Amino acid sequence: MSVRDFVKILEVKRYSKNTIDSYSSIVKLAVLYFKKPLNRVDETELHKYFYHMVHTKKVSYSYQKQIAMALKLYYKEMFRQNINLEFLFPSRKPDKLPVVIAKKDVLKIIESANNIKHKSMIALAYSAGLRVGELIDLKIMDIDSSRMVIHVKSAKGNKDRILPLSEKILDMLRKYYKEFSPKLFLFEGQKGGKYSSSSFNKLLKAAAKRAQINKEITAHTLRHSYATHLLERGTDIRVIQKLLGHSSIKTTMVYTRVAEPALLHVVSPFDD
Structure with a gap:
């Protein structure tokens, strides 16, 4: 049975598009690694694969967990096998603070982008705190200028949500639309169809480099910065x-560690 069959099962069970894309990609990588159908791969071989991914490929904590969840589900749905992979979950999540950049640096990155399309993508991602998948999944009709809202559909957890649309962003999008004339998706690739997440991260990193921002900048950096800037402005955590x-709420609470207004306004004794 193919990965395509696995995708069909997940679609029928109403998994979100992002989850389906991630899980199918993980399964494809595993098949490429083993060079044989996964029903002929035993648990010992799977354990060696995890060791390879963690120690050689240096995958992140969250991706390690995602690999275990995807492969466990694949074996369950495709072969009715209950493979015990939970013990391969990383035992402790690294206690790292999110990477955040200042508002002026966000502006520098936007200004350093190549064209109005790239500028609009970066600005919209930051202005609404969008995940990269949410940004590239947006369709033209999801931008409601009459209500000044953005309709994010089938996001993480298969949930929709409504976000406020910035007046400045709307102006940028109108200029972009006039120049590029997208057909269905708000941002489309050169050959039409949905823009790819890897292409967005590539253009973002290039713009950050030109702006001389000496931090590792990803789409999630913009999201982290959006949340932190809201918190610093006094927006309620809920x-x-x-x-x-x-x-x-526990997921959101991490931003209180990088943006504590009371601490941010403490003057260092050195300045006296």
Whole structure:
């Protein structure tokens, strides 16, 4: 049975598009690694594969967990096998703070982008705290200028949400639309169809490099910065949770560690 069959099962079970894309990609990589059908791969071989991904490929904590979840589900749905992969979940998540950049640096990156299309993509991602998948999944009709909202559909957890649309962003999008005339998706590739997430991250990194921002900049950096800047401005943490689409307030609470208004206004004794 092919990966395509696995995708069909996940579609019928109403998994979100992002989850389906991630899980099918993980399964394809595993098939390429083993060079044989996965039903002929035993648990010992799977354990060696995990060791390879963690120690050789240096995958992140979250991706390691995602590999285990995807392969466990694949074996269950395709072969009715209950493979015990939970113990391969990383035991402790690294306690890292999110990378955040200042508002002026966000502006520098936008200004350093090549054209109005790239500028609009970066500006929209930051202005609404969008995940990269949410940004490239947006269709023209999801921008409601009469209500001044953005309709994010089938996001993480298969949830829709409504976000406020900035007046300045709307102006940028109108200029972009006039020049590029997208057909269905708000941002489309050179040959039409949906823009790719890898292409967006590539253009973002290039713009950040030209802007001389000496940090590792990804689409999630823009999202982290959006949340942190809202918090520093006094926005209620539960409002930020809703805007970001977090199911748990605990996920949103991480931003309180990088943006504590009381601490940010403390003057160092050195300045005296």
